[in-house]
Amino acid sequence: MRIGIVVDSGCDLPAEYIQRHNITLLPITARIGDAVLADHRDEQATLAFLNSQVAERAAEAETTPFTVQQIRDLFLDKLVIDYDHVFCLTISSTRSAVYANAMQASFAILNDYKPARHAAGHNSPFALRVIDSQNLFSAQAVSATEAVRLRDQGLNLQQIRERLDYLIPHVHGYLVPRDLYYMRARARHKGDRSVSLFSAALGSALDIKPVIHSRAGQTAPTAKIKGFEPACERLFAFARSRINAGLLTPTLCVSYGGELAELHQLPGYAQLQAECKNHGVELLETVMSLTGMINVGKGAMTLAFADDKAPLFH
Template identity: 70%
Template sequence: MRIGIVVDSACDLPQDFLQKNNIVVLPITVRIGDAVLADHRDEEATLGFLHAHVAERGHEAETTPFTVNQIRDLFLGQLVIDYDHVFCMTITKTRSPIHENAMQASFAILNDYKPVRQAAGFNSPFALRVIDTQNLFAAQGVTAVEAVRMRDAGANVQQIREKLELLASNTHGYMIPRDLYYLRARARTKGDRSVGLLSAALGSALDIKPVLYGHAGNTEPVAKIKGFENAVEQLFRFTGHRVMGGLMTPTVCLSYGGELAEMRALPGYQRLRDICENNKVDVFESVMSLTGMVNVGKGAVVVGFAATPQPFKAV
């Protein structure tokens, strides 16, 4: 059976990994003033747009995901011919309409695919599964990597579906933002009052950085640590301890809101890479999606992995 994998462009995975494994990306279009870019996970284009626009006016950006009709047209024009079963994994439905759009499109796709497949010489049925990853950014990548791994190992559709749904509910994402003022400005633009002016001002004045945690569709601060580099080092140490304690899948995903050389120079990064290598855990690192950067600002660090729940603890 030919199994296809679809993600949206908020899913932070390396561009070459997406291309090598034929992962289809549902682009999210970003508009800042008169500048428009459809985010297809092109790291060079993302960095160019970042340097030109995000620093100054990124908090004003409008983001537009693929509509129901655009998703339907993509499947009927390509995917129902190229594949027999497709797993479509989306950013958490609590933060974006992409999941709902994909669910609505799936009904039309399953109603309309037969003549398209028959015209291409396929008389067998087509099926698709839309999965809410229940997370954001680098943490979304965990399920996509496992889908590729299981597909390559010859797992069947039911085995893949059960594992992806298990991972989605056990994936943990952590983010350290650099600029709380940016987060506050972005939140105001979107009508989200979760980052108040007072907390942003105090955090910036005292150089206190929150550790933001994503799990099961929820996002919340779980710690406050003085200094960005210190906070990142604590996060990398915590991740290393989770790796040594055993993950549900041998995958750690990292993303950074800028040039990856900057992330690789942060304290604790090389130690985490060494721990992952010693424990046979693959690390996937990528430039954060443009969608992610306009929402959380430049220079943010995100870590994602799947494991049994354990409270964040600075170590």
């Protein structure tokens, strides 16, 4: 059984990991004025964007996921031939239309795949499961890496489905933003009034950074800490405590809205790296997706893991 895995470009996985494990990407496109940028998880292209004049207007960007037709064409042209079963794990359906588009496309794919497979010499059925990761950024990556791990271990389809169904509600993502003014501008552009001008101004004046928790399709502040670096340090220490307690999967994912050298210099990060190594936890770090940085701003940091012991960061 040839099993394929598909994610969208909002999933913060390293490009090398995506290539090594033959993960297929559904790009998200950003339009900023006359500039059109497709997010293909190219870290150097993303960093080049950050240093461009176009990035100054990123809060005004319009992001567009792969359409129903584009998803259908990708599957019928390639994936139904290359694989017998595909797991398509999308960014949270509460934050993007990727899941809805993939679900709609799946009906046409399952109706129309037979001629393409027969022409390629495959007479067996093709199956597709679209899964809402209920999360975003590095937290979406946690579910994707578990799908890869289970596939590579040779588990059958039912075992993989059941494991992912249990895992997804227990994936915890955390975001520490640098620039609350940017987040307010971005939220306002999208019609989201959750970040008020007063809160942004007060937080920036006092250098208060919210730590935002994402889980099961919901996002909410879980703590407010003075200073970006102290907030990250507290979060890294919390992650170390969860590693010691035992994670649900042997993976911890981190993304950063800039050069990874800056991430490595954050206080407490070296200790987190050592803790992962000591406990056999794979630490996957990457430059944040273009899609992610457009939504939360340059210099933000996200961290995620799976934990079924109801951890609380505060």
